Amino acid sequence: MRRGGAFTLIAAAAKETFEVGGEDREDDRILGFLIAECGHRRIGHVITIDVRSEARRLRVGSALLDAAELRLRSARCRLVQLETAVDNVAALSFYKRRGYNVIQTVSRYYSSGVDALLLEKDLLLALASS
Numbered sequence: 001m002r003r004g005g006a007f008t009l010i011a012a013a014a015k016e017t018f019e020v021g022g023e024d025r026e027d028d029r030i031l032g033f034l035i036a037e038c039g040h041r042r043i044g045h046v047i048t049i050d051v052r053s054e055a056r057r058l059r060v061g062s063a064l065l066d067a068a069e070l071r072l073r074s075a076r077c078r079l080v081q082l083e084t085a086v087d088n089v090a091a092l093s094f095y096k097r098r099g100y101n102v103i104q105t106v107s108r109y110y111s112s113g114v115d116a117l118l119l120e121k122d123l124l125l126a127l128a129s130s
Contacts, residue, residue, distance in 0.1 A: 044072035044080035
């Protein structure tokens with residue numbers, strides 16, 4: 001999060017009031033987050049995105065990705081890339097629906113030895129077609 005050009009987006013539910021030690025407090029419930037950056041070659045990179053399991057299918061991931069793509073476009077990034085595990089079928093389906101294409105397999109990307117798929121989206125093409 002401290003890398004130059006990196007940013008963090010957080011999706012939170014409406015504030016809830018609860019009691020702690022006889023005192024009312026308000027708290028946001030974090031539903032998901034995304035960390036991304038715009039690199040020096042104007043290629044964005046979604047470093048990580050995570051959504052709580054109970055918030056999936058509520059478009060939280062889509063909202064985070066939409067906001068990140070908008071911010072990357074504002075920073076004049078022309079492409080955005082991300083990685084996902086080859087066996088993460090749900091994530092791959094999500095990214096494909098959002099216009100990402102597999103461009104490469106990265107052997108043993110994860111510490112567990114699992115390969116990753118490198119996906120990419122043309123932000124300028126996506127803007128023109130919307």
